[in-house]
Amino acid sequence: MKNILIASTSTIHGSGYLEYLLEELETFFKSASSILFIPYARPSGISHDDYTKKASEAFSKINKKVIGIHTYENTSEAVEKAEAIFVGGGNTFVLVNQLYKNNLITALSDAVRNGTPYLGTSAGSNICGLTMNTTNDMPIVQPPSFKTLGFVPFNINPHYLDPDLNSTHKGETRETRIKEFHAFNSQPVVGLREGSWLEVKGKTITLKGKLTARIFEQNKNPFEMEPETLLNDLK
């Protein structure tokens, strides 16, 4: 049974790395003593070692050991044998490129569909959707495909941001970008605000956190969804 936590962000304003989620994660990872960390998204170009250290420090507070996947010779086997998996944020293009390069798409799909708990934040959440086409990241490398893990039958837009009505900047708003996405793609998009997450337990998908999420479907007006609402029918 799938057991997944898809978080908009690792960090909310005024709080430490993963701090706002830690209580939730204690329950989520209760059956695991160690967590396999996938640091490939490398926020700000941080090294795999340094990023793993950062994750370790956060998880030490709930007595979990964190091991970086880059320390394994056989990364597919590491995924297969992991007690739990955490894919951190950073650049989604870099993350997806590295997952394809290391042939990890199938290994991750299999492990998570077999019940290995999976936590994603930001880029690590993006890849839980059908494709990475609704990432906010800069395309700094070119992955072989934009197809991602499809743990949920829609796309994720993490760090969802409402239009700033006072802005004088002419770059596209997030809503406009997602509207453009729907000129070429039919799957729904869930705009997850910072502090929100999706909980996936088997076939049940629930919006968690204190904020509403914004749901975008092709040829429909976007709407707000309240916390604790089920998203099982969104596809």
Place this chain on the structure above:
Amino acid sequence: MKNILIASTSTIHGSGYLEYLLEELETFFKSASSILFIPYARPSGISHDDYTKKASEAFSKINKKVIGIHTYENTSEAVEKAEAIFVGGGNTFVLVNQLYKNNLITALSDAVRNGTPYLGTSAGSNICGLTMNTTNDMPIVQPPSFKTLGFVPFNINPHYLDPDLNSTHKGETRETRIKEFHAFNSQPVVGLREGSWLEVKGKTITLKGKLTARIFEQNKNPFEMEPETLLNDLK
């Protein structure tokens, strides 16, 4: 001799489409009575016809006729024979995908290197750089390659935006994104603020407009460049 105008944006706050540039464009396009418009980037998913109409309306003020490339059977020939070319903004992924699909990369390169005046705004400016890896756009379609026209020996980041120091949002700042780009790529990036443009005359590249531009080079601290500075040595 190359004759190119690479604008950060088509529109600045409080002014109409292309309005702030119109005087400049009258000189820039003085030898052309008609302009071939490439509407492929489709901002907000607008149709090719509607986008061409918008460009026509702006250029009618300086007595230029605008013809959309989508109205030609043979688009390469249309580029080859064009008196002048304008590539409008929108989504860079959609634009680049369509240019590859229609085999227009070589036709555009040849025409512009032979002296056909080229105006790009936003996505149309992004593609003047070596690659589209520093676009701000959402990857809503997957082009076969991120390689672009390379009219200048660096990358462009249009709509360059300074970090908002009061923001509580945890998405990456533009500067962080470009730093991440330089973890994987070596070419410089020119952050062009809205209202700025680069003028390319043969081998001379000049920053125009009233604002400074922010220059990012790998393993160096970014710096500001004043208007009227030459960028000939940036590579």
